[in-house]
Amino acid sequence: MRRAGLGALAVLALLAAGCDGKDAPVTAAEYGERLFNDARLSESGFNAFSCATCHATTPTAPAGRLDSGYTLHDSAFRKSWWGGYETRLLDAVNFCYVNFMRGVAPLPEDSPQSRALYEYLVSISPNRDARPLPFTVVKDAAEVPRGNVARGGEVYRAACQGCHGEPHTGAGRLTELASILPEVTADYGETFPGVPPSLVVIEKVRHGQFFGVGGNMPPYSLEALSDADLGALLAFLEL
Ligand code: HEC
Ligand code: HEC
Known part of the structure; x- marks a missing residue:
């Protein structure tokens, strides 16, 4: 099985066999990391975004990067996400998947993709007591003073x-x-x-x-x- 051709069917086979033949075995977390970095996670031909387009995964955001989304380091065990709007991790992910990545339907809970993404997020979340982060939306867009x-x-x-x-x-x-x-x-x-x-x-x-x-x-x-x-x-x- 070619690594380049990893798709939904491939992972089913991979997870079932626990091994992809010639290549080294791929864990669910490793497969999740690939999905995280691959815009083809979304079946939409108009989507160019991967999760990594908007989210770093390092403990703090890298210098020179101001993303709309938080780094997902320690994101898996929060009690809520999106500033309290979402109380299930998969819903927090699916909000991005559907609204930003043009996913046609939310990833189902039992899909290989959502399970693999979950394992990947867990693998980068050492702190089980991580606190929810704020998300303050500016309600009505208003002019701001110009800066430097x-x-x-x-x-x-x-x-x-x-x-x-x-x-x-x-x-x-x-x-x-x-x-x-x-x-x-x-x-x-x-x-x-x-x-x-x-x-x-x-x-x-x-x-x-x-x-x-x-x-x-x-x-x-x-x-x-x-x-x-x-x-x-x-x-x-x-x-
Ligand atoms: C186009 C940008 C964009 C893409 C692509 C994107 N996200 Fe997000 N995501 C955001 C923004 C903006 C938020 C809200 C701010 C925040 O909570 O990080 C968010 C929030 C989240 C949160 C909640 C974080 C928290 O603690 O509140 C998770 C988890 C998440 N995204 C996972 C993902 C995953 C997994 C993917 C890929 C399937 C993805 N996102 C794709 C922009 C994006
Ligand atoms: C994750 C990718 C991404 C990031 C980051 C991003 N944009 Fe965009 N932006 C887009 C896409 C794709 C469109 C066209 C689709 C749409 O309108 O949402 C767009 C549209 C726009 C438009 C509307 C253009 C029109 O057609 O009238 C403006 C204005 C804009 N962006 C400004 C910004 C500014 C300023 C920033 C930085 C603060 C920014 N964008 C960051 C992806 C992005």
Whole structure:
């Protein structure tokens, strides 16, 4: 069995046989780690995100990375997730899977994928008493004071560039569905009449959507991105 061809059927066989023939045996946690890093976990042809696109797995977030999602180190044994909105780990995962990765249906509890992801999250969760983390959503998008342009460039590289690519050109972007910033805002006067383009961007960053509609971009809570850093980012984008 080829490693490259690992899919749902392959893991069933793997887990059943406990061994994939020529290659070394793959544990459920190892298979979960592969799934975690593979956008093909979602069957949608429009999805370019893996879990690792938005979540680090190290004890603290790596320098130079400002993700919308927390590092998932010690995530498995919390009493709740998503700031208390989710009380089952699989529901917390499936929220991401369906809303961000365009998964057609939530991963069922007894699927090889959800079991393997669970084993992987357990394997990176040494602390069984880890506390739930806050997730503060900005209710109504509002203007923020503009900050330092150099800091804004750092924020762009750490938070946005992985998906949107370089500013002005989009070079290196993860998917062509991620628009070129800030150029995409040129049409906002027509699409969102009466709303300043900067406010549309703030709304998108804070809610992942445009005033309640559309999109699979993740929202940034206040813990993930402070208003000060958002203000610096807007100054960098000249918005
Ligand atoms: C496009 C970005 C994105 C992708 C892809 C994504 N997530 Fe998330 N995830 C988030 C955001 C944003 C949150 C809310 C903030 C938080 O709690 O980490 C979140 C929350 C979570 C939480 C709850 C963490 C906590 O303690 O509150 C878990 C667990 C999780 N995600 C697992 C996964 C797994 C597993 C995958 C892959 C199947 C995945 N996520 C894919 C963005 C993403
Ligand atoms: C995990 C990948 C990802 C990250 C990180 C990300 N975006 Fe996005 N963004 C997307 C995708 C994909 C779209 C297009 C789909 C949608 O509208 O949600 C998008 C759309 C947008 C739009 C709307 C563009 C339009 O078509 O009008 C704006 C504005 C935007 N992103 C700004 C940002 C900013 C600013 C950051 C950094 C704080 C950021 N994004 C981080 C993936 C991402």
